Amino acid sequence: MKYLLRTLLLSAGFIALSSAAETAENMLVEMTMIQNNTALMQAAVEDGRERGQLCFRCHGEDGNSKRDYIPNLASQNALYLFTQFEHFADGTRKDYVMSKLAGHLSKDDRIAIAVYFSQSEVNKRPQPVDANVKGEQLYRSMCFACHGNEGHGNQQYPRIAGQPYEYLESTLLKFLHKDPERKNSPMSAVIQNLNEKQLKEVAAYVAHME
Ligand code: HEC
Ligand code: HEC
Missing domain, CATH: 1.10.760.10 (Cytochrome c-like domain)
Known part of the structure; x- marks a missing residue:
């Protein structure tokens, strides 16, 4: 399968970054760099839309969730999305489906998917209670x-x-x-x-x- 983000990251200048260890600090640097570079951003969004297909059934293609017990991923900050996979994978956070899925995503998938969903807008949805x-x-x-x-x-x-x-x-x-x-x-x-x-x-x- 094609992988635009990886190809671009591996091109001159980004090599050190794409192979850096997944510390929170490195990830913040990497995310920020992608978000500030139009070509990287487009590649990440395109990859994320492809890699994220199996998430759409629950979280919606545009990140607005299909059920009220499922969180929206739209407009969520990309680094938070990325770190939650870590939490599901290492057991700090548990959910039947998410814990299984998290272990199957590569670092590149997780970055692309996080960036893809962070770009969508949250739609207003009917809520069962009023605010006071x-x-x-x-x-x-x-x-x-x-x-x-x-x-x-x-x-x-x-x-x-x-x-x-x-x-x-x-x-x-x-x-x-x-x-x-x-x-x-x-x-x-x-x-x-x-x-x-x-x-x-x-x-x-x-x-x-x-
Ligand atoms: C079968 C339904 C289902 C599928 C498919 C699914 N999710 Fe989830 N996801 C959930 C539920 C339910 C939660 C809430 C778990 C909880 O309460 O902690 C969740 C939580 C999350 C969270 C945490 C969000 C937050 O606000 O803390 C992220 C990130 C996430 N999912 C990403 C994904 C990605 C990426 C995929 C595809 C690879 C995916 N999910 C596929 C049901 C699903
Ligand atoms: C000291 C900082 C801090 C304060 C104050 C705080 N939060 Fe949080 N909140 C966090 C952090 C950090 C997380 C991510 C937690 C995690 O990953 O487990 C979080 C997560 C959450 C989540 C889960 C988000 C998701 O998508 O699953 C909700 C809901 C939330 N906070 C609501 C609140 C509310 C309501 C208040 C006020 C009563 C509040 N928070 C006050 C730091 C804070």
Whole structure:
């Protein structure tokens, strides 16, 4: 199968980078370089669309998920997507399908797929609950510092705005109860300050953010 990104990365100048060890720091450098180079970016998106085919059934071709328990990958920051594969593969994070899939993706696949989905827009979806002002207050005091005023995250923190409410609620409950499916997450410490009612209020607010 053709692999544009690899070919370009291997061409003069990018060799050292494409063979660098997968430390978080190296990956940040590599991702940033791809994102700042139009040709690399196009190659990654093209490869990602091809490699990502088996993800579309659940996460949608444009990264807007097909079911409310499945997260959107659209507009998610590429480095976060990349590191989650690592977490599924090494057992820090567990999900029946994802844990199996993660081990089968090469480093190049993971980069291309992460870049591909990060380029899509999140569509507004119907949410089963309304947002209220308490949820907004909780967000403004406890979440914005890491996830940003708009919930869009950055290179270090995931985007959470517009995720399906069901996924947000169940994920936050996993953090609250220190569920082994998402162990050792910095979110567990943060969320201990909320009770379940507040957790649902903040989840509803985040679901409606754009
Ligand atoms: C059968 C459905 C299914 C398929 C196919 C699937 N996923 Fe997933 N994916 C899920 C579910 C469900 C979750 C949420 C797991 C959890 O709750 O931790 C998830 C989570 C993720 C996450 C974490 C996102 C986040 O916001 O933390 C990433 C990244 C991801 N999938 C990428 C992929 C990629 C790339 C593929 C294709 C190679 C793929 N998935 C195929 C169902 C699927
Ligand atoms: C100290 C920084 C920090 C604060 C404050 C913080 N978060 Fe997070 N959040 C993170 C990090 C880092 C992750 C990625 C966790 C992982 O990989 O397990 C994350 C992940 C999440 C996720 C899962 C995203 C996904 O796609 O699966 C949700 C939902 C979330 N945070 C919601 C919140 C809410 C709501 C608040 C406020 C109550 C909050 N966070 C406050 C750092 C923070």
